Amino acid sequence: MTALAIDAGSRYVRLARVAPGGPEPVELPGAVPGEGLPVPEAARGDRAAALRTAYDAYLRHHDAPARLLVVVPQHDRAGHARRAADALATPPARGPAPDVRTLATPHAVLALLRHTGGLAPGRYAVCDLGAAAAEVAVCTVTPGAVAVAAASRHAPDDGYGDGFDAALLTRSGLTPDDDTRRALAAVRAEPGAGRRLALVLDRAARDPARFETTAVHHVAGRPVTAGTLRAALPLLTDGLDRALAEALGPGRTAPLALTGGVARFGPLRPHLDAAGLPLTALPDGTDPAHAAVLGAALVAAGRVDPADRYPYELWIGAHRTEAGRPADRELRISAAGTLEPGGPPVYAEDGGRRVGVRTAPGRPVRVRVTDPASGAGTPLGPLTLPGGGETDRFHVGVRLAVDGTAALILHPLGAGPPGAFPLGTLPADIGTDSKEVGP
Incomplete structure (x- = not known):
């Protein structure tokens, strides 16, 4: 099963795949040695057009890959991902349409370093x-x-x-x-x-x-x-x-x-x-201009996990009745490394089953992010959630968007659509955050 990575820059588009000796650039006719395919003048300033042009050039000499991973800038990552998907939506003239995914430049570069044990x-x-x-x-x-x-x-x-x-x-x-x-x-x-x-x-x-x-x-x-x-x-x-x-x-x-x-x-x-x-040194012999596309090629081929996941736990304040008395508790919504940008919501579970919760009107709800390794944490919110009826129950979860913003999800156990309540951008460096609090 073939896999291809593409990184479209301002002047050159670089392609790479994994060979027996490791990831390597794909050389195509018309490419500038050591650089890649020049971006046509008509596509200057249009990353999506440059991407499609380069992919069409690849298909003139190779079969369509089963998996295609596109490197996108971290800046406006969601917009670049959407435009890349649109640019490659037209099926190739021969072979099946590839599974197109995107990976931000920093994750691609760090995937290369993690693969070689240098991180x-x-x-x-x-x-x-x-x-x-x-x-x-x-x-x-x-x-x-x-x-x-x-x-x-x-x-x-x-x-x-x-x-x-x-x-x-x-x-x-x-x-x-x-x-x-x-x-x-x-x-x-x-x-x-x-x-x-x-x-x-x-x-x-x-x-x-x-x-x-x-x-x-x-x-x-x-x-x-x-x-x-x-x-x-x-x-x-x-x-x-x-x-x-x-x-x-x-x-x-x-x-x-x-x-x-x-x-x-x-x-x-x-x-x-x-x-x-x-x-931090790149692997020996790595051209810095190709570092991102080489790392992406490893991810596309399944040689390294992209690790594009949120590294901390999310907890929500809750109340339980224990021995007939109310007690304040925290419910873990998501474990470290389970939230993926653009992925499905992750719901609070107990023993492998989703936890049903009830909401109270007007009561602020605490949400907290913690580092399971150090115990350090930082609060989010608080949130005020709509109250439900005495018999209404919800599954509570969290969804992480491609741009790094998150939302708390309340999914009714009965009929009705889930509700989303913005949490903002999740902190990603709480070990040294000035708002750090104890567990």
Whole structure:
């Protein structure tokens, strides 16, 4: 049974599948070596159109996969997932329609790291550095689940990586069109180019007067100097710093996993080292631009659990009559790792059977999230639920949407539709949350 992963970026669409030696990029005619299929000019800015075009190109040379996993950005994840499903809804010309699913970039990258054993439980920041934007997702990783605790996006009007490249080319007397951008990418990929770049920049930092005019690249016959590069570098570093500060919060840090095409750019690492931000290494030989699609290929093939589930327990305050007297109790609605974004509601159970509850009008109901490992927790709500009749009973559950927001569900045991009561965005980093309370 075949499985395929696709990651549609601003300039390239990358495809991957699992081979006997592990996940690997799928090479198709027309692809740029080491990059992927170029996004056609007509599809620029339309991720769904680029996705469909790349998938059609794949089908011209391969049978339709049984499973198709599409990598989508964390930013507006629900919208991207919906548009991806719509773009691939048309059945292929041959073979059965694939089972299309989506996985957010941070989960795909962390799946790759978890598969290789390079990820201990904790807090990580996945930095997806691309042509259009720098996106940071701070994730809480537990043995069975990964949740996004915070996210940020820095997307200049002229692009993130694209804006930097345009500045380099313009300041070097070149027009930043597709041809010169490809030429710049080609010289960066030459053997030894990274080492030369690091050496010249280090010398220019120590002795600007002597080395600022030293060429680090030659593009279309014109030099790109160390001084030009140093002057443009803040377009990358300042934008990344802002995105990290917004996602991590004041005075906080986490190991960084750098992915995306811009993550190949060596000068970013000394900047992060100087800021005291530790890096989480990708598996040996992994191109950062392909990290997400390779991780997604492992998930699509069933080699690794995506762990795209909520890592904590949800409890609701309840009252029970014990020995003829009312007693305050808490009822666990969902265990850690059972809620999936976009999945079905999870209901409170006792001994494998759903628990029937009665509601009282006007009485605030406490809802709490707890970490079963540490016992730490944080309250949600409270909620005020509608009262039912003396004989009315409900199953109580919770549903998690693709965008991370949750709702408490009351499902009548008799006739009638279930009711949904918003809980907001569930906290995903309660181990260090300032609102942390004891059990």
